[in-house]
Amino acid sequence: MEGYSCLVCFNDTRGPVYQIKEMMFGSGEQFAYTQCPQCGTIQQLDPPPNMSTYYPKGYYSFAGLSLSNVQVRWMKRLRFFWFRKFGLTLFQPVYGNWIRILDIGKDQAIADIGCGNGQLLYEMYSSGFRNLSGFDPFMDASRSIARGLKLYKKDLDQIHGSYHAVMLHHAFEHMPNPDASFAQLARLLKPGGKLLIRVPVSDGEAWTMYRENWVQLDAPRHYFIPSVAGMRILANRHGLELYHTEFDSTSFQFWASQKYQKGRSLHQPGEEVSPSADILREFEKKAASLNSIRKGDQAAFYFRKP
Numbered sequence: 001m002e003g004y005s006c007l008v009c010f011n012d013t014r015g016p017v018y019q020i021k022e023m024m025f026g027s028g029e030q031f032a033y034t035q036c037p038q039c040g041t042i043q044q045l046d047p048p049p050n051m052s053t054y055y056p057k058g059y060y061s062f063a064g065l066s067l068s069n070v071q072v073r074w075m076k077r078l079r080f081f082w083f084r085k086f087g088l089t090l091f092q093p094v095y096g097n098w099i100r101i102l103d104i105g106k107d108q109a110i111a112d113i114g115c116g117n118g119q120l121l122y123e124m125y126s127s128g129f130r131n132l133s134g135f136d137p138f139m140d141a142s143r144s145i146a147r148g149l150k151l152y153k154k155d156l157d158q159i160h161g162s163y164h165a166v167m168l169h170h171a172f173e174h175m176p177n178p179d180a181s182f183a184q185l186a187r188l189l190k191p192g193g194k195l196l197i198r199v200p201v202s203d204g205e206a207w208t209m210y211r212e213n214w215v216q217l218d219a220p221r222h223y224f225i226p227s228v229a230g231m232r233i234l235a236n237r238h239g240l241e242l243y244h245t246e247f248d249s250t251s252f253q254f255w256a257s258q259k260y261q262k263g264r265s266l267h268q269p270g271e272e273v274s275p276s277a278d279i280l281r282e283f284e285k286k287a288a289s290l291n292s293i294r295k296g297d298q299a300a301f302y303f304r305k306p
């Protein structure tokens with residue numbers, strides 16, 4: 001088909017086309033996606049120009065930021081200290097593993113791009129990090145949350161400055177052009193700086209198993225879903241070294257995709273969002289075993305700028 005070019009490897013021979021329904025809110029509107037036969041990247045063929053209308057007011061990442069009082073913040077600081085100093089995983093915060101692999105300190109400049117309401121940065125602030133910037137074009141307005149924690153209503157190409165670490169947690173795939181985004185991200189790193197990108201990947205068992213109903217296609221909000229090979233191509237082209245990859249898929253890939261298979265949206269009114277604790281436990285075990293053989297449906301990619 002004329003006009004097709006893989007967003008990652010630039011191959012221009014198109015694979016099969018899939019019609020994917022909008023299912024998070026259940027509008028049922030369809031969007032065409034295809035998978036690159038060379039690098040495995042899945043991409044949307046004709047994304048809607050008015051993408052912001054697919055992020056309605058109730059979009060999950062814009063729920064109110066929840067703040068901790070001074071006692072809780074001290075508790076979080078101690079917990080982080082125990083984790084970093086002694087490796088006590090009992091005290092490991094949700095972001096502990098990322099910080100450990102990025103190997104960054106509390107005064108180093110850290111940016112979270114696509115930060116939503118900034119909750120992750122706030123948790124890091126509570127643990128003592130003091131040079132934090134969050135960016136998200138969909139937030140209501142820029143604001144200063146505390147000394148050392150600022151949130152900016154900005155797109156990736158409007159960000160300036162240089163950082164010891166830049167992270168994107170399920171934000172990269174919401175940007176239209178992975179090659180241009182990657183160039184920008186590489187530009188934002190100081191020499192020796194690290195980049196963490198957490199994304200869904202097309203290498204997972206879930207894509208094979210659920211196809212059009214795979215929850216992480218998330219049409220039309222995801223412009224593309226890279227493969228591990230695709231992430232390596234981007235790194236090589238933009239002069240970054242991919243030094244670590246970790247699959248971190250969860251039970252979500254199963255229960256939410258199964259919901260879509262039954263034609264139910266994620267936020268079906270009058271229904272529990274997630275399944276019972278027993279089923280969740282079973283799915284979590286399955287996810288962990290897929291992650292161990294690099295077949296989970298999402299991964300964390302760690303890059304270093306030389």
Ligand SMILES: [Zn+2]
Pocket residue numbers: 006007008009010011036037038039040041
């Ligand atoms: Zn490709």
